[in-house]
Amino acid sequence: MKKVIRLLSELKDSNHDLISEKWNYYQEWNDSVFLHFEIPYDLLIDLIPLGLELDCFNEKCYVSLVAFTMNELFPKNLFPIDYISNFHEINIRTYVKKDHKHGVYFINIEAEKTLSSFIAKILSRLPYEASEITRKSNNYRSLNHKKKLEIDIDYNIQDGVVEKSDLDIWLLERYCLFYVKNFKIFRYDIYHKPWSIQALELIRMKIKYRFGNVILSSDNLVSLHYSKGVDVLSWPRVNMSF
DSSP states (O other), X not given: OHHHHHHHHHHHTSSOOOOGGGOOEEEEEEEEEEEEEEEOHHHHGGGSOTTOEEOOBTTBEXXXXXXXEEEEEEETTSOOOHHHHOEEEXXXXXXXXXXXXXXXXXXXXEESOHHXXXXXXXXXXXXXXXXXXXXXXTEEEEEETTTTEEEEEEEEEEEEEEOOOHHHHHHHOOOXXXXXXXXXXXXXXXXXXXXXXXXXXXXXXXXXXXXXXXXXXXXXXXXXXXXXXXXXXEOOOEEOOO
């Protein structure tokens, strides 16, 4: 609870307009690996639901694979349960905007444990699905049999925090996500401190991730980095369809 109190105190001193008393979930996104891919607009636009606009940086579009470990996930007024609240996760996200809000849109979300995936899907109403995810020191591996998605990477983390470029800030500092269901657009707001990142050296990568005509590969991988993680508060979703 001390971490929640600290986050709420930071929130009050920030320029975010969230109502602190209405947060509904706490979670930690730890040991995060970010792989960023440059994707042509004409290929990516087919994956974006009607009502959302692709967000571009210097007229370029990106898809990011974020592989991390979720810890201490719990709803307000309850407490974390070890087996359910802690699991590895991979999300595939792109960058969108609506009504002057810049956020992310999840193309795919995978969680390590079937039960955690099921409960996360019920509670968040986001399209979580189970995948075989294992993590060792400097290795992250996932195999999604249902969709035939796979990643297996070996990497080294460089010592020391690096200064974020303008592109890094644009990719990382996103404080809402959008979800579309039954032609309704929902926004989920979050708060955390800005990401602190370290350089990441990719030793080996096997990747099979394809969605429509969007293929993630070493050929279009343009940026990568690591973060020890952030503590996060989230708020109930907002219907933006009105």
